[in-house]
Amino acid sequence: MPPKTALLVIDMQEHFRPMTTTALPNILKLCQYFSQTLSEPVIFTQHGHSNAELTTVPSPSMLVRKWGPEGSIATGSPAWRLMDELAPYLPKLNSPPETAEFPQLVAKNTYDAFVNTDLATLLESARVERVIVCGVMTDCCCDTTARSAFNRGYETWLVSDACGSANERQHKAGLNAFGYAFGDVLTTSDVIRRLNV
DSSP: OOOOEEEEEEOOBGGGGGGOTTHHHHHHHHHHIIIIIIOOOEEEEEEOBOHHHHHSSSOSOHHHHHHOGGGSOBTTSGGGSBOGGGGGGSOOTTOOTTSOOSSEEEEESSSOTTTTSSHHHHHHHTTOOEEEEEEEOIIIIIHHHHHHHHHTTOEEEEEEEEEEOSSHHHHHHHHHHHHHHSSEEEOHHHHHHHHTO
């Protein structure tokens, strides 16, 4: 029996839209495949910072200290919104977050989607053994979360053409580093082919 697999879609928010020109169509393809063909868990993350994180000096958030309040995403702002194209695959409004039903939305405020969130609990309750990671940014939140999944014992794939970053050099650096020491780096077509075996 193949391992139970979850699709983890990282931070596909308006703030990052310019980085997702190539990735977005492939992310939509993966979401459709998971929701219509596999019926396996799909989890979306949404990155944002509270007013306290953005206005306290020094900020309690190392990310806000690194990028500054003006370079950080304020929770509830237009830049924080998930891209409209993902709407068919997102959790229904007002669905209770404590249910084990998927898709799920995980709010996060650091690169690693496992830190300060219930992501680990969601994966454990669904008996997931493999995690497929896509979204933005390849070399920040995607890579960090994928490494964290690997270190927690999940077989982890990073989808090269379903991730985006600030530029091609950063994108390739993230893929190369992850592929060298952690999990597989695959294209969207490769992922679907492997899952069909």
